[in-house]
Amino acid sequence: MAGARQFDEQQVIAIALDVFWRKGLHDATMQDLAAATGVQRGSLYNAYGDKEAIFLRAFDRYAVQFLDAAADALAEGSTAARLRNFLDMIVVNMTSGSPPRGCLTTRTALDADISSPEVRGRIQGVLSRLEQLISKAISSAPGEWSAADANRLARVVVTFTRGLAVMERAGYSRKQLKESAATFVGALMRDASGTL
Amino acid sequence: MAGARQFDEQQVIAIALDVFWRKGLHDATMQDLAAATGVQRGSLYNAYGDKEAIFLRAFDRYAVQFLDAAADALAEGSTAARLRNFLDMIVVNMTSGSPPRGCLTTRTALDADISSPEVRGRIQGVLSRLEQLISKAISSAPGEWSAADANRLARVVVTFTRGLAVMERAGYSRKQLKESAATFVGALMRDASGTL
DNA sequence: GTCATTCTTGACGAAAGTGTCAAGAATGAA
DNA sequence: TTCATTCTTGACACTTTCGTCAAGAATGAC
Numbered sequence: 001m002a003g004a005r006q007f008d009e010q011q012v013i014a015i016a017l018d019v020f021w022r023k024g025l026h027d028a029t030m031q032d033l034a035a036a037t038g039v040q041r042g043s044l045y046n047a048y049g050d051k052e053a054i055f056l057r058a059f060d061r062y063a064v065q066f067l068d069a070a071a072d073a074l075a076e077g078s079t080a081a082r083l084r085n086f087l088d089m090i091v092v093n094m095t096s097g098s099p100p101r102g103c104l105t106t107r108t109a110l111d112a113d114i115s116s117p118e119v120r121g122r123i124q125g126v127l128s129r130l131e132q133l134i135s136k137a138i139s140s141a142p143g144e145w146s147a148a149d150a151n152r153l154a155r156v157v158v159t160f161t162r163g164l165a166v167m168e169r170a171g172y173s174r175k176q177l178k179e180s181a182a183t184f185v186g187a188l189m190r191d192a193s194g195t196l
Numbered sequence: 197m198a199g200a201r202q203f204d205e206q207q208v209i210a211i212a213l214d215v216f217w218r219k220g221l222h223d224a225t226m227q228d229l230a231a232a233t234g235v236q237r238g239s240l241y242n243a244y245g246d247k248e249a250i251f252l253r254a255f256d257r258y259a260v261q262f263l264d265a266a267a268d269a270l271a272e273g274s275t276a277a278r279l280r281n282f283l284d285m286i287v288v289n290m291t292s293g294s295p296p297r298g299c300l301t302t303r304t305a306l307d308a309d310i311s312s313p314e315v316r317g318r319i320q321g322v323l324s325r326l327e328q329l330i331s332k333a334i335s336s337a338p339g340e341w342s343a344a345d346a347n348r349l350a351r352v353v354v355t356f357t358r359g360l361a362v363m364e365r366a367g368y369s370r371k372q373l374k375e376s377a378a379t380f381v382g383a384l385m386r387d388a389s390g391t392l
Numbered sequence: 393g394t395c396a397t398t399c400t401t402g403a404c405g406a407a408a409g410t411g412t413c414a415a416g417a418a419t420g421a422a
Numbered sequence: 423t424t425c426a427t428t429c430t431t432g433a434c435a436c437t438t439t440c441g442t443c444a445a446g447a448a449t450g451a452c
Contacts, residue, residue: 004449005399026223027310029439043400045441099309109366110306113295114223123366152379159376160352162366163359170305170319170358180355183348187384200419201429225409239430241411 005047012037012044017058021101025055025119026111056118062104063126066093070130074137079145080189082137083157087181090161095174103165131158153188160184201243208233208240213254217297221251221315222307252314258300259322265289266326270333275341276385278333279353283377286357291370299361327354349384356380 015037019028030051034041048054073085094103108115109123135154139147164177172180211233215224226247230237244250269282290299304311305319331350335343360373368376 006448022309030441031439040401041440042402042442046399050441102306102309106362107306109362110298110303112365112367113298120367127363127366152375153383155372155376156356156380156383159359159363159380160356161359162362163355163357166302166305166358166362167323167355169308170323171308171316176351179348180351184352184355187349187352202418226411227409236431237410238412238432242429246411 007037007039007043009047012039013054013057013061016054017062017104018101020055020058021062021104022097024107024111025052026114052116052119056122059104059108059119059122063122063129066105066126067129067133069093071133074133077141079138079141080185082141083134083185083189084182086134086137086157087161087164087185088178091164091168091174091177091181094165094168095177100168100174102169103162106162106165109162127158130161131155134158156188203233203235203239205243208235209250209253209257212250213258213300214297216251216254217258217300218293220303220307221248222310248312248315252318255300255304255315255318259318262289262301262322263325263329266329270329273337275334275337276381278337279330279381279385280378282330282333282353283357283360283381284374287360287364287370287373287377290361290364291373296364296370298365299358302358302361305358323354326357327351330354352384 016033019032019036022028023032028051030041030044033039033044033051033054037044039047044054048057069089070086073089074082076082077085090103094100105123105126108119109127112120112123131151131154134157135147135150138145138153139150145153160181164181167180168177212229215228215232218224219228224247226237226240229235229240229247229250233240235243240250244253265285266282269285270278272278273281286299290296301319301322304315305323308316308319327347327350330353331343331346334341334349335346341349356377360377363376364373
């Protein structure tokens with residue numbers, strides 16, 4: 001293999017992820033990626049083909065990290081504690097960075113109508129795997145829900161997390177989002193504890 | 197006033213709303229607006245200045261209609277019934293059209309980082325007025341919530357509606373969204389009735 | 393060390409969008 | 423009817439982005 005690649009692919013994809021996270025798949029340009037990575041536009045075309053191919057690589061890395069973190073947050077405690085941990089993780093995730101980067105999945109989902117089937121598939125993949133994780137966490141914790149209820153509730157929780165991502169874009173602070181998340185879990189799980 | 201305008205402004209704004217609703221403020225072009233309205237690009241620039249000015253007019257009309265519809269849906273019945281009516285209205289609203297148009301407010305919110313303060317302000321305005329409507333509906337219905345609880349719950353409900361809008365973009369059907377909404381209300385409002 | 397292969401670079405042409413403008417058309421007021 | 427004003431139209435200049443390509447640089451295999 002002659003003419004070796006002059007850049008670190010892992011690093012380029014990691015930087016590309018950051019660019020996409022900040023600007024979105026649609027708004028990030030090849031020039032943005034070239035500037036951020038220090039790799040010439042032509043080299044990126046040569047190495048990956050087009051912007052979407054870079055996005056898919058970056059997104060796949062992101063999805064793995066994200067779902068791992070979600071699984072961790074959902075691993076222990078009561079159902080309420082698991083959901084609280086999970087939602088806190090989500091909120092911190094979307095309010096990190098300066099300025100905050102928001103949620104890459106949600107941003108990408110909103111552009112679904114101008115995205116390729118590949119991209120749409122990744123979004124649906126992340127959301128459905130997330131739903132499965134949550135459903136499992138709900139039904140495996142000591143709780144009062146049937147498997148069917150757990151599935152339905154999991155979808156509601158996923159939907160709520162997407163709402164948090166929108167609210168973040170609308171200007172709500174980390175603190176406000178955490179407060180809403182706490183209210184949500186409190187209302188959903190309310191029992192004799194009397195929260196809410 | 198000599199040289200009268202050759203087009204119906206109400207109609208142009210209504211058509212512009214449809215274009216923005218389908219493509220988003222950012223992705224809709226002046227050429228899209230010109231083609232859809234039948235008014236030349238130059239005339240639109242002459243009449244309104246730029247794309248954002250047209251958007252603001254269209255959005256303001258949309259916001260009034262939307263909030264009126266929300267107030268209607270939240271007007272009568274138990275807290276649960278009000279919320280169910282309201283969420284059904286929201287879901288129908290975002291799944292109407294072919295293909296479905298989604299939610300204009302949510303789409304616009306997701307582009308907050310490249311929008312003007314005026315546009316961001318409109319988004320926040322709609323969301324906060326919606327929150328107030330819901331809070332009022334919750335606390336005015338025969339129910340068990342304090343005013344502070346109603347405020348917190350209202351924000352949770354607004355957040356959930358934003359989540360529904362994202363899920364719609366991700367490919368969920370009207371039926372699925374309604375089902376999630378029903379589960380949400382059932383879980384939130386659960387009492388001796390035993391739903392969920 | 394030679395060489396075929398691959399990568400890198402900068403430039404190119406095409407396409408799409410923006411905002412502006414001069415010239416002409418249309419209109420209401422007098 | 424006349425005329426000043428306003429609207430309409432198509433063209434223009436500018437910008438951004440895209441994808442490609444030829445020429446040169448770098449590298450691993452032999």
